[in-house]
Amino acid sequence: MTTLVHGGTVVSSTGAIRQDVLVDGEKIVALLAPGSKALGVDLAAAVDVVIDATGKYVIPGGIDAHTHMEMPFGGTTASDSFETGTRAAAWGGTTTIVDFVVQSHGQRVLDTVASWHAKAADNCAIDYGFHQIVGDVNDESLASMDALIDEGITSFKLFMAYPGVYLSSDGQILQAMQQAAGNGGLIMMHAENGSAIDVLVQQALARGETSPYYHGVTRPWQAEQEATHRAIMLADITGAPLYVVHVSAKQALARIAEARNTGQNVFAETCPQYLYLSLEENLGAPGFEGAKWVCSTPLRSRAEGHQEELWRYLRTGDVTSVSTDHCPFCMKDQKEMGIGNFSKIPNGIGSVEHRMDLLYQGVVDRRISLERWVEVCCTTPARMFGMYPQKGVIAPGSDADIVIYDPAGHTSIGLGKTHHMRMDYSAWEGWEIDGHVDTVMSRGKVIVDGNEYLGRAGDGRFVRRRLSQNLI
Ligand code: URP
Ligand code: ZN
Ligand code: ZN
Helix, strand or coil, X not given: CEEEEECCEEECCCCEEECEEEEECCEEEEEECCCCEECCEEHHHHCCEEEECCCCEEEECEXXXXXXXXXXXXXXXXXCCHHHXXXXXXXXXXXXEEEXXXXXXXXXXXXXXXXXXXXXXXXXXXXXXXXXXXXXXXXXHHHXXXXXXXXXCCEEEEECCCCCCCECCHHHHHHHHHHHHHHCCEEEEECCCHHHHHHHHHHHHHCCCCCCHHHHHCCCHHHHHHHHHXXXXXXXXXXXXXXXXXXXXXXXXXXXXXXXHCCCCEEEEECHHHHHCCHHHHHCCCCCHHHHHCCCCCCCCCCCCHHHHHXXXXXHCCCCEECCCECCCCCCCCHHHHCCCHHHCCCCECCCCCHHHHHHHHHHCCCCCHHHHHHHHHHHHHHHCCCCCCCCCCCCCCECCEEEEECCCCEECCCCCCCCCCCCCCCCCCCEECCEEEEEEECCEEEEECCEECCCCCCCCECCCCCCCCCC
């Protein structure tokens, strides 16, 4: 099956050029000057299908490198399955996710990987890879990190938060970093001082401060900056590369930027919720409403200016990429577990469907360039997590993961409008985007065409990732 995407503007991290894209089977085979003639052959007449992209952007499929489909967490399970979550991702122009396999205390890492493969296989609408959460650093899990590199799972998340659940001691973190320094893996860090936070939480509850707002108050930026600094220092001792996930505090980012300036392999990820939403407006919404936005790290104060600083670091490059940390829960029966006690609200926000649109709005609002949009949402995640040039770029030989994005289109986000995630609310209800995902191709197959979903569960394949290609 051959397809010609004709008349559009191909956007890469380095520029935007009017070009036709020729797809043969699952791969992109050529980029051509518009007009679709090659060696005298009229390609438009020769191919099986022509897709008209006139006036539209042709971009690589989005890569969301931080998702939690059906993750057991906070006494419940994230509400999107691999099937529903990846389908929602496809609707929003994301064609690859990297999800987190979870090892809890007492579990064998390789068993957890097998169970994640079983959950994802035959269910995904788009391609998927895995990171490994190492929640119990011991001899077995350390040895498994080496084995996983050969299995295409080349990044390992550790937690400095959630004592008694996932938190690793500094000694354990050091050991895992030494292992990664030896095997070439990438350490991903949830950087918050969990022990200090737990004390603040108990003190707040004792004072009767039980509403969702206090989730943010009891996880202050100092706890994030302190842990970020500690992680950077431990990584420096070991020589391991460090990718700090879901950074929300401007002070933590300043510390990351400082480390990067010394040449250390330290990277920051942020998420749309930290760029747009806030402690005051969202966590502080009336009644129990704020539970919709309980996630960790928490949304930060707009009065303190975190959001503006995050956009600035995104522009300058010290925020490396934008993922969603998609970890959805419904209000009913899930978030509601925390009525009267914010610490019992399952932590997480669902956004996998909206990341490409929300970040495109940053282009419209002149916060980032068109090229930077593609870079932080597609190309850098591919390089950061060892998938380039199979993914993240429109180039001959790459997978034909292609999104046709209409800058003249419009997207209204909300329940009953664009909502395909398995949640009974939208964290982005009422948001209006000046752009629209028109067509989504996953390895050459059109899976979203206008307002029609043409894919099916099982279209997606496991991506065996190589080592990070983004290290200095
Ligand atoms: O609130 C969050 N971030 N939930 C998902 C788990 C994690 O820490 O990434
Ligand atoms: Zn985390
Ligand atoms: Zn996460």
